[in-house]
Amino acid sequence: MDFALFGSVFLTLFVIMDPPGITPIFLALSGGRPVKVQRRMAWQATLVAFGVIALFAVCGQQILDYLHVSVPALMVSGGLLLLLISLDLLTGKADEPTQTKDVNAALVPLGMPLLAGPGAIVTVILAVQRADGAGQYTAVWMAIVAMHVVLWLTMRYSLLIIRVIKDGGVVLVTRLAGMLLAAIAVQQIANGITDFINAA
Template sequence: MFDVALFGSVFLTLFVIMDPPGITPVFLGLTSGRPAKVQRRMALQATAVAFGVITVFGICGRQILDYLHVSVPALMVAGGLLLLLVALDLLTGKADEPSQTKDVNAALVPLGMPLLAGPGAIVSVILAVQRADGWGGQLAVWSAIVAMHLVLWLVMRYSLLVIRVIKDGGVVLVTRLSGMLLSAIAVQQIANGVTRFVSGNG
């Protein structure tokens, strides 16, 4: 039987971690200046990459981390450092001039991973899949994952309308704001990873 409570719990957990409203300024900052068609493709690519990563780790994540001898805190610190590099580019304006290579990379990194499919989302999915009982529980968990990624795609896809309203000056402002937010997220993620290292958790 489909577990509605588990579906709601997993969906809300992923919503808080992946933060669709919070991803909007970052997505706008990373896609500014690109044609609308490219921006829409990047929204789809980022969602697909995040879903692929989450799916792989949901199915065999624990085994992958154990085989590579990688701890969750290490994953958190690595993801935080990667986000910090992108945030510095946004803050200094180095990401303002788009190229085809940058189009692909922005959808894959940092949007798809580690911003959407970050350590927090990965660990939450691993635990949810392990704790789900029977096919009803598994169906609830995977339905929540699919629903969350659908929400992410819709938010990014239609956030492009904001660019048409705020024009070029607003885009520059949003880019700098997204860089600041992303740097804060990165520092917090690194701090959380270091704290877990020190405390011995993970």
């Protein structure tokens, strides 16, 4: 296995997917739920993210080409979706602990586009395209798997924070997460628009 390539892909995904940065958003979306539901949300979000990343690693460029979708378009659409979610967090509309909301929060926005966002998708597409030989392909896939294990561990054990900060702290974290998510969304939209302009 090419350990240099493994380290390169893993570090790139770590910076883009940002496990520490996802913690307050996960706490905001999982706060107020039973512990069993919170744990299920952690592995569901990780599983969804891994599924999306794996799909694009295998045939990502073909999917984008077939749909005639550019990476900047993917960035803008993901940013708009994150912006809608952030507004719900800021206004308190995401606080109702319904079963449907539990499942949806694990899928959207946690699984995608927060974890499996445009940046991570493009990273794995390029890494697979540039890999040469079984050793390098193994390194890329091991980096993807290792990154998702880190994501799951981060979300799984961030639940301990909820027990310390209680309900009032969860509300505070929710509003903070809404602000952070709004900033991420605006930055992603801006990056997408910039790429559109540069490509024109």
